[in-house]
Amino acid sequence: MGRKQAIVIGAGVGGLSMGIRLQSLGFDTTIVEALDAPGGRAYVRREQGFTFDMGPTVITVPHFIEELFSLERDRANLTTEDFPSTIVDENKRIKEGISGGPNTSRYVQIVPILPFYRIYFDDGTFFDYDGDEAHTHEQILALGEPGDLEGYKRFHEQARAIFERGFLELGYTHFGDVGTMLKVAPDLLKLDAVRNLFRFSGRYFKSDKLRQVFTFEPLLVGGNPLSVPAIYAMIHFVEKTWGIHFAMGGTGALVQGFVKKFEDLGGKIKYNAPVSKINVTRKDGKKVATGVTLGDGLTMTADAVVSNADWATTYGKLIEPQYRFWNSDLRVKVSQQSMSVFVIYFGFKADGNETEKLRHHSIILGPRYEELLKDIFGRKILPKDFSQYLHLPTLTDPSLAPPGHHAAYTLVPMPNNKSGIDWSEVGDRLRDIVFDFLDERGYLPNLRERLVCHSYITPDYFENTLDAYAGNAFGLEPLLVQSAFFRPHNRSEDIHGLYLVGAGTQPGAGTPSVMMSAKMTARLVAEDYGVDDAIVSGQASPELSIR
Incomplete structure (x- = not known):
């Protein structure tokens, strides 16, 4: 049997991450991109000698990047530990010297940024967030109100608990059924992780300034601090644990590194190739994705189609209504889009x-x-x-x-x-x-x-x-009712052979989450296409068979 073919719609960070993983799974993968260059939201604008990243500029969790650059052709590496203890240890933070790993450094140079952010208030005072415990405590004493330092210490421990459960343990969980969600709901309720983040912060801080410092971060992924669930407090701990980083040359240099890695693995990219339709047929009583039709009329066939396009666009524009039930026009219409x-x-x-x-x-x-x-x-x-x-x-x-x-x-x-x-x-x-x-x-x-x-x-x-x-910048708004099982699924419920990746699907928006979504989706593809343990460990030929 010949190698399976895959098509990825969109060369954003999610699409490129997915392309790399599909190549490692043994698929021959083509990414089709509507623009004239890769990046999607991370497109690069150049003018008069200036280079501007147009989208994401904050890089966290660099070992996710190292994992992608470490993948090999036809060696999925899906059995490796997701969060090795050596990179979870707070004493091994990036600012102490663990920067982009050896495989990342072959493609792009990543450096730590300190402070992570300088946060200015309207009266001209500011807070430098750098993850340094002593410095953080000093600033809280200077800016806060009596009791805020003790409040921060309690907030810190609660954020740690949410981080350990919500990120380290559940980070790669695909909530494809209600049962999976119900198993974790009691823990999240116990951690108070479903209360909105701003109210959650009010339990720990009297100072309005400190409430702003420790709740603004969801805005960087399109979330409203007044309505996102408190599980987003884990962003504070993600940053504190692994720091904030920058790719020399800009995020566009990281994107180009992903492109080169994908092409090194044998993948192909077509630019100026907008998709007008995801082709679906009925086979053995099932609706099956068979490929895509491009804007110029060219039809491309594939065994698996993965969309890194906006979720609402994927279902609302690229798939005919008769092939959709769970992702209907009504669901698209009533969905809450991010800012x-x-x-x-x-x-x-x-x-x-x-x-x-x-x-x-x-x-x-x-x-x-x-x-x-x-x-x-x-x-x-x-x-x-x-x-x-x-x-x-x-x-x-x-x-x-x-x-x-x-x-x-x-x-x-x-x-x-x-x-x-x-x-x-x-x-x-x-x-x-x-x-x-x-x-x-x-x-x-x-x-x-x-x-x-x-x-x-x-x-x-x-x-x-x-x-x-609707011109959203971050996909669906991260509300409680649009999270986990209630967020679009990475494996289409409507069409066999169709998958989603990126900000609009699980787990959500933000560069690390988008890379996580690619790993989650790759696991689903591996399940559906019978990638056995031998291929995962790299010991077998790359032939794939459908279960």
């Missing part, structure tokens, strides 16, 4: 004073927190003020800009396109407001005089270019 973002990319002349206020990752919080979140997620209106994430990677890697210059982007959370906002009317005004703020508040003085180039994207970019439903 979107307004991002300005800009290159400017350095004045040598950038580090007086800014760090590689700076979070600049506005005068409102709860009400701003309600504007974005609930009321879906254009806020009267804003918070932003300012990324200044040239503090770490000057090669991303011409000599004497910086490349930066600033990301402003915004409602998705369910808001009805006409971004063509407000885009220029928003850009000017943000630039004026950065100048007048002293984050980047005289910015306008120093600007060399700038551009921006709005939720329309996500809807029209990336084909993300």
Whole structure:
């Protein structure tokens, strides 16, 4: 029997991770990408000598990356320990020297970033989060209220418990049936992990500032701190355990490393190849995916199809309604999509004073927190003020800009396109407001005089270019009712041979979660296509058979 064929839709981080894993499982895999280059949300924009990562810039859990770069052709390695004790040990954190592993370093250089974030409050005070226990305690004493330090210590232990159960033990659990979910529900209830994160933090902190410091992180994966379940407190511990990192050359360099690894394993990528349809047929009473049809009419056949496209787009646009029951048009319509973002990319002349206020990752919080979140997620209106994430990677890697210059982007959370906002009317005004703020508040003085180039994207970019439903920036919103079993499944319930990977499926959004989703989906493919223990251990020929 010949080798099985697989098609992956989309060359984002999820699609590339999946392609690498499929090659290691013994499939001949082709990734089809609508854009002219890889990356998806992690696409790269270049202008006048500046390099701008357009999407994710925060890298955590680098051993996930090392695992991908360590896979070999026709050797699945699915039996290796998911979280070896040597990398879970807090005393082995990346900042102490464990950076990108030996196989990662063949493709890309990853370096630690300290502090992880500098978090500014509207009154100009700030909190440097660096994972250092003593320094964290000092800042809590300086910024917090009486009792907040003891509260943090209790929060820390609770976050550790949630991390150990929710991430280390359940991280790769695919909730494909109700029973799997019911088995873990009592533990999550006992840990108080289903209460919303902001209320959860209120049990430990009196200070509004500290509640913001320890709840803002879900925004980086499209979650509302006022509504995400407290299981997201584990992000704090994930970062504390393994640190925050940066790929030299930008996230785009990591993407290119994944491309090279995939091609080294024998995989192929087609660019400028949008998919217009996932082909389905009925066979032996079952609905079976047989391949895809591209926008130019070319039909490609495959034994397995994996979509890294947006979940709502996959089912709502690429599959005809008669082949869908569980993922119907109604489910797509009533689903809650994550927020979107307004991002300005800009290159400017350095004045040598950038580090007086800014760090590689700076979070600049506005005068409102709860009400701003309600504007974005609930009321879906254009806020009267804003918070932003300012990324200044040239503090770490000057090669991303011409000599004497910086490349930066600033990301402003915004409602998705369910808001009805006409971004063509407000885009220029928003850009000017943000630039004026950065100048007048002293984050980047005289910015306008120093600007060399700038551009921006709005939720329309996500809807029209990336084909993300309603212009969402992170897939489905991570609500309790859209988590675990209630989140789209990595193996389609409707169509045999169809699988999903990426932010819209389990476990969720964020670069590490997307890589985790690829491993989860690869396991399901291995189950369905009879990849036996010999192939997993690399001792057999790569022939596959369907169970």
